[in-house]
Amino acid sequence: MGSLEKKFLRLGAEYAPGQEVRQDTNEVGLRFEKIPGTPVDFSHGDVDAFEPIPGSLDVFNEGVRLGGKQAYTEYRGSIDIRENVAKKLSTFTGSTINADQNFIITPGTQGALFLAMGSTISRGDKVAIVVPDYFANRKLVEFFEGEVVPVQLDYYKNDTLAGLDLTQLEDAFKAGVKLFLFSNPNNPTGVIYSKDEIRDIAKLAQQYGATVIVDELYSRQIFEGRTYTHLCAQNIVDPENVITIMGPSKTESLSGYRLGVAFGSSKIIDRMEKLQAIVSLRAGGYSQAVLKSWFSEPEGWMTERIAQHQAIRDDLVAKLRAADGFQVRATEAGSYLFPRIPKLDISITEFVKVLRLQAGVIVTPGTEFGPQFTESFRVNFSQDHRAAVDAIGRVIQVVEAYRNEYAK
Amino acid sequence: MGSLEKKFLRLGAEYAPGQEVRQDTNEVGLRFEKIPGTPVDFSHGDVDAFEPIPGSLDVFNEGVRLGGKQAYTEYRGSIDIRENVAKKLSTFTGSTINADQNFIITPGTQGALFLAMGSTISRGDKVAIVVPDYFANRKLVEFFEGEVVPVQLDYYKNDTLAGLDLTQLEDAFKAGVKLFLFSNPNNPTGVIYSKDEIRDIAKLAQQYGATVIVDELYSRQIFEGRTYTHLCAQNIVDPENVITIMGPSKTESLSGYRLGVAFGSSKIIDRMEKLQAIVSLRAGGYSQAVLKSWFSEPEGWMTERIAQHQAIRDDLVAKLRAADGFQVRATEAGSYLFPRIPKLDISITEFVKVLRLQAGVIVTPGTEFGPQFTESFRVNFSQDHRAAVDAIGRVIQVVEAYRNEYAK
Missing domain, CATH: 3.90.1150.10 (Aspartate Aminotransferase, domain 1)
Incomplete structure (x- = not known):
């Protein structure tokens, strides 16, 4: 074969x-x-x-009426939309996101994941992923010919934390892992990493000089007012070693528009844009306009x-x-x-x-x-x-x- | 480095x-x-x-009204839309395209190119591309770690043909090239390959067992009623070794919707769908509906x-x-x-x-x-x-x- x-x-x-x-x-x-x-x-x-968010189709139609300006954006997305969303996400995450340098609009969060992984994995690299986690994570590592290093999540262990095996994570870093990808809230279990877990992950990544990609796709739909901790806002990992991924496809039901975003490391964002240029050029131009309705939902x-x-x-x-x-x-x-x-x-x-x-x-x-x-x-x-x-x-x-x- | x-x-x-x-x-x-x-x-x-094609935005809006059915299609695209477009493209190209097995909807023709190349290039493979040709072709080969084998197009040679150096192409096949990618009409020169050139390319590909990817993005906008030859309709190359790429982003001005299609080899289409599953899941669901307006323009x-x-x-x-x-x-x-x-x-x-x-x-x-x-x-x-x-x-x-x- x-x-x-x-x-x-x-x-x-x-x-x-x-x-x-x-x-x-x-x-x-x-x-x-x-x-x-x-x-x-x-x-x-x-x-x-x-x-979908009320009014999202109207915003799309306004985007079409803008014409060529909205159809042909930079590969990383329209600067107007990036500024609009970067500002809202800075507030949401408690971090500072520069719309020009640290932000890219992608075709869905799947697009963001693919571009982020393709921009950070070299053939033969060891990449740590959580088990269980989003089903494409393993496939992405394998497609880019990285070596999967699984880190177990014992989600039945204790209701006050997600249950990541931090010893296993440290062992992975010790064994040469330079990239760790995980979703928070975890997909498929719906558990949230505790503040201590996030800070411990960040400390280990920083100690071993690893890059962290955090998939925060579901981070707005939090039950019972639980505490949610954005790793990017902890100021523990070198900001050039962190990429955060979000998008309006789930809670906001905008999946049909294929929209996602990634923010963080300017170096990785630059690479993601270069890769996007050969993958699909850009997130659909008119669809990008729909991001204006995101984080601007009716009260x-x-x-x-x-x-x-x-x-x-x-x-x-x-x-x-x-x-x-x-x-x-x-x-x-x-x-x-x-x-x-x-x-x-x-x-x-x-x-x-x-x-x-x-x-x-x-x-x-x-x-x-x-x-x-x-x-x-x-x-x-x-x-x-x-x-x-x-x-x-x-x-x-x-x-x-x-x-x-x-x-x- | x-x-x-x-x-x-x-x-x-x-x-x-x-x-x-x-x-x-x-x-x-x-x-x-x-x-x-x-x-x-x-x-x-x-x-x-x-x-854009008159009424295309209306068709998009109808797609949104269809709701979840249109938002979440198979990764290769909605079967209804595939049937609609495969039929029209069968007529246009003079070939037979099975909507279920031989057809995929992609985010733009860039998306189709990326998926097709990712599905056919192994690390170290020699891949022949035309010089000059679409600027991403070389980048795609290099991204997938193939080796570029350039084949020259002498477009100033003779107005009755595109000017491909067929000897160079055969030499490339002799040297082990198993994949040949070219655009017809050629990008950036706007020249059309003559019927003889297309048939010669096809014969060489068949003789050496090579796969051919033909980018026909501009094949509807033909001046002075020139003859345009679809390689896929020549019945020279094994149909499982041909992929044709088209889309409504250029002549039809629908680029803002990010739509493209690829048709041909069921084996390669299957791979393209698997790859699409980790690249961006699918072409934007609502956007797919816009393909109904393609090849159905007002008289x-x-x-x-x-x-x-x-x-x-x-x-x-x-x-x-x-x-x-x-x-x-x-x-x-x-x-x-x-x-x-x-x-x-x-x-x-x-x-x-x-x-x-x-x-x-x-x-x-x-x-x-x-x-x-x-x-x-x-x-x-x-x-x-x-x-x-x-x-x-x-x-x-x-x-x-x-x-x-x-x-x-």
Whole structure:
């Protein structure tokens, strides 16, 4: 097998969220008739149930009316929009972001991640990533021919912290890791790193001269007023060694516009722009205008959105905890739950296919987030409240039907 | 210097079209006062002078109203849109494109190029590209750590063909090249490959088992009813070894939506989708809807647009040919001219800066398209007609002022 073939085999997207229609389901054995109910696609948020920021389409249309100026921006994005957003993000994070030097607009946070990783990984570099974490992190390291050094997150350990194994992280740095990537809040578990954890990560990175990329995609949707700590605002790591990534695709439901941002190290931002020049030139020019509506939502809109998501979370967590053999840590921020299920007769990827065919419910298998999560799945509960609760009921039914009798 | 630093040095985007505002101009010596006149940015088309396809924004807005279905498509794009466009492109190219297996929607044709190259180049692979050709081609090969094998295009040789050196191409294949990338119409010269040239390229590729990527971005804007030959429709190369790239960013002025497509080899399209999953997930969901307006323009709209561009071309070519020491081949398709200018006292990159500061005219230096083009520049003449003609007059004035006296 050629090296390119191997590379793309590792990039497999069959179980990635949103690709379910491309799955081969010929081999799946169903144990009963389809359970009726409103289909729910937990692989991503439902932007029909939670609509985009009010007025965002109007801002897009204004961008189109601006014409060529908005269509052809610098590769790093329109300077007007960068100034608008850098200012709002400086306030939000408690850091100072220079719109000209330290800021880039990207096609989604996926775009920001790709550009940041492509700008910092050389072939053969050791790169530390958290397990579990966003499913593309591993693929990105592998695509750029880095070597993945996993650092475990024991998210069932203690409710007051995320549970990162700091000894493992330090060992990774000692072994030569120069880049650490993690999401906070963590995807897929929805846990927040404590202030101490963030500061410890920062101290280790600074001690070993490592670069840190922090994916803060869900950092606005914080439940119960928990403390959220921005690593970039701690002034511990050399600012030229930190990149922070955010975007309005999740809580704000603007995914259809493909918008993300990255800010921090001017050197890395410069590289990201050069890379963007050959990847896709720029984030869609007209879409960039939509960022004006971000962090400028109508008063009370974000508070209400958070409250609605917290209510869904409460119902799903209660239902999952009441089911026999399930374990789940309650989401602290964002819209993900990552329940552990009892042992089944089928693999987790088979379970995901069965669930889709038999119950009209799409979830993402735990193995997308780390090879050991063979008994977990992820749901994005940004869904119609009632439909989500009913769908979780069907998940529990399917688990019960495929449960391994001997393991009970 | 680290290998990553070297890699990004080669990716330099300072002289790339659209990045002029980031140029360092402290060192530029000006010989006279600024020449008055409407500023013209010839680095890309002016979508205010030539507006997007009528109704395209309405189609976008309909896409937004579709909601989640349009926001979250498969990574390769919405199946409805793929079916719509694959059908139209099958007719246009005279080939058969299966929307499910052989088609992907990308963020711009730049996105399609990046994905196609990333899906076909292994480290160390020899890749043949044409000189001159689109400035990102070389950068893409280098980014994926391929080895560039240049094949010369002698575009001043003969008006009945593009002028590709087929012997050099065969030598490249003999030397182990397994991938050949070229644009037709050629960017930056605007020449079309003759039917014989296309068939000869195809025969050589088939003989040596090579893959061909054809960038047909400008293939709709053909002047004087010239014959245009789609390589994919010749049935010479194994269809699994051909990828064709198109998009509505140029003639159709839809660049602000960031849309492109690639079609052909199902194996390469599969890889491109896997790569897209980690690069930016998908072309902007709502933007994808805009492809419905592509190849469905109001009757007569495209004919009129071509006629308007041909008229601008005629005036610019006449003016350039009348100027002392200039040489230019008339554009056969698309909106580019690539004139050769007389010897100057300053380098072509200095000339480009002087031109911007002294005459309010932006052009792209020839060296972006090949190191030997130190006495050429590219203009995209999709501009306001009168402003473009005036601006070319100023270009001629600046050339005269900086002309090397000894070389006259």
